[in-house]
Amino acid sequence: MALHELMLTLFLFSKLSPSTADIEAGSQVWEAKENFQFGIAEGNVEVIEQNTAKDLPLKDRAVVVFQSVYDEDIEIVAGAVPKFGRLVVWDSSVSYLPRPPSIAFKKGQLLLHVQFSKSKEKMLKSYADVAASKAIRQAAYDAGFIGSDKPVPNDTDIEKSFVSSSKSLEGKEIHVFDDLFEKEDLDRLRAFIFKHGTYYYDDSDEGDDDSDNVQWIAGFEIDAYIKSRLWNIMQQTLKHITGRDKWFPYDISCNLIRSADHTRIHQDCEPHEDEWTYLIYLTPNWTKNDYGETAFYETMTNDNEIITEVRPKYGRAVVFQGIIPHSARPPSTNQSHARLTFVAKVSVDEFVGRHKAFREEMRHYQGLVESESMLDAIERGLDFDPEAEETEPRDEMSDDRGDSEPDDEMEEEEENEEKPIKIEKEAEERVIHEEQPDHPVLQELNSRLDAVAQSGGLDQMRNLHRELHARHVTARREAVKRITNLI
Numbered sequence: 039m040a041l042h043e044l045m046l047t048l049f050l051f052s053k054l055s056p057s058t059a060d061i062e063a064g065s066q067v068w069e070a071k072e073n074f075q076f077g078i079a080e081g082n083v084e085v086i087e088q089n090t091a092k093d094l095p096l097k098d099r100a101v102v103v104f105q106s107v108y109d110e111d112i113e114i115v116a117g118a119v120p121k122f123g124r125l126v127v128w129d130s131s132v133s134y135l136p137r138p139p140s141i142a143f144k145k146g147q148l149l150l151h152v153q154f155s156k157s158k159e160k161m162l163k164s165y166a167d168v169a170a171s172k173a174i175r176q177a178a179y180d181a182g183f184i185g186s187d188k189p190v191p192n193d194t195d196i197e198k199s200f201v202s203s204s205k206s207l208e209g210k211e212i213h214v215f216d217d218l219f220e221k222e223d224l225d226r227l228r229a230f231i232f233k234h235g236t237y238y239y240d241d242s243d244e245g246d247d248d249s250d251n252v253q254w255i256a257g258f259e260i261d262a263y264i265k266s267r268l269w270n271i272m273q274q275t276l277k278h279i280t281g282r283d284k285w286f287p288y289d290i291s292c293n294l295i296r297s298a299d300h301t302r303i304h305q306d307c308e309p310h311e312d313e314w315t316y317l318i319y320l321t322p323n324w325t326k327n328d329y330g331e332t333a334f335y336e337t338m339t340n341d342n343e344i345i346t347e348v349r350p351k352y353g354r355a356v357v358f359q360g361i362i363p364h365s366a367r368p369p370s371t372n373q374s375h376a377r378l379t380f381v382a383k384v385s386v387d388e389f390v391g392r393h394k395a396f397r398e399e400m401r402h403y404q405g406l407v408e409s410e411s412m413l414d415a416i417e418r419g420l421d422f423d424p425e426a427e428e429t430e431p432r433d434e435m436s437d438d439r440g441d442s443e444p445d446d447e448m449e450e451e452e453e454n455e456e457k458p459i460k461i462e463k464e465a466e467e468r469v470i471h472e473e474q475p476d477h478p479v480l481q482e483l484n485s486r487l488d489a490v491a492q493s494g495g496l497d498q499m500r501n502l503h504r505e506l507h508a509r510h511v512t513a514r515r516e517a518v519k520r521i522t523n524l525i
């Protein structure tokens with residue numbers, strides 16, 4: 039055991055200090071740890087290699103990517119480099135710092151962090167705290183969208199807030215307004231997002247040029263949002279610009295951008311769609327050197343030109359046609375706050391908007407429905423092979439169990455390098471699969487959507503969209519519960 043620890047400690051420090059001083063650094067640390075009350079010699083910091091971790095039953099596995107460990111003088115005494123499947127266990131009283139990946143690494147880093155205690159009292163308190171914060175979050179969502187409590191008059195003077203308008207060479211429009219919204223609403227919306235928002239991250243760092251490549255926060259209910267004061271003002275703005283009042287929000291979210299993010303130029307809709315995007319800047323006290331502008335471009339090509347750029351300002355609204363190529367500039371490294379924007383994308387009317395919202399929601403629901411069989415297999419102690427019709431019993435002695443792990447991007451990438459032909463074919467199949475899901479639940483929903491789309495009935499479309507949303511919420515809750523039980 040001691041040799042095992044020593045080897046691993048040296049290995050880690052050579053990684054941390056890639057210079058000729060490596061061995062010396064390792065020696066210093068090794069001396070330091072003997073006097074170190076939380077020291078490695080006591081076995082309080084331990085790294086278990088990937089293969090060992092894979093031999094553990096799933097419920098005993100953890101993936102922790104980290105981190106430098108500090109002594110009382112805040113000197114670094116240990117460290118572990120990230121490696122897929124690596125398990126790190128340490129005494130909770132040791133100071134440590136989870137280090138973010140380098141700026142050059144465009145993906146996020148996922149880790150599972152589990153804290154253990156011998157104290158049942160502490161465990162119960164922690165459990166109660168989690169349950170209480172869940173209840174507070176649910177109550178916040180149940181209370182409706184910010185600004186549902188007090189309606190606004192339908193004759194807001196939009197022109198009074200007008201700042202500027204721009205047009206692309208193709209005649210597509212961008213409009214800027216200030217002070218349309220009350221500061222109290224903006225503050226409440228901002229607070230709600232940070233406290234109760236659900237964060238998502240597009241991890242496709244390569245090959246997906248269509249994505250904006252930013253973190254976003256979603257979970258806003260369309261039906262709650264359309265009753266809010268914010269939407270009322272947005273509707274009036276859109277009517278002021280376009281002369282139409284039928285616009286309907288099919289996608290409501292927040293974008294969160296930090297200085298190290300790699301944003302991409304993208305369009306919010308397809309050329310055949312008549313859509314607008316309504317954006318509100320939600321970070322206060324933005325100064326001129328904080329950058330973070332929204333840039334609008336004439337084309338999606340490499341030799342494109344800028345139509346205009348809009349500076350962030352707390353509460354400022356930018357309303358533009360979704361087909362215009364655009365991108366958020368990351369804030370300056372001087373700005374320690376994230377650049378937060380509230381975004382509503384609108385379709386021509388409620389029927390088209392709900393149809394689009396249904397399809398967007400189906401993409402997420404599809405993943406949950408299809409993962410049910412994987413969870414079934416894991417719960418029964420079986421390996422899951424998505425290509426096999428039947429699951430096979432787990433081979434406890436198998437060395438290549440990694441090949442049968444459920445979906446994982448890193449493993450997919452490794453396979454990509456070795457078996458390009460096979461993956462190409464799989465990618466082709468995935469496209470077909472996405473268009474025509476073979477799960478009966480998904481097929482049934484899709485055919486009902488087609489029937490409603492042909493009938494043109496708004497009530498049926500509204501009900502179908504609400505039904506899917508309710509099923510999605512339930513399925514997500516159920517999946518979280520089952521995954522939590524597994525780990």
Ligand SMILES: [Fe+2]
Pocket residue numbers: 250304305306364
């Ligand atoms: Fe966008």
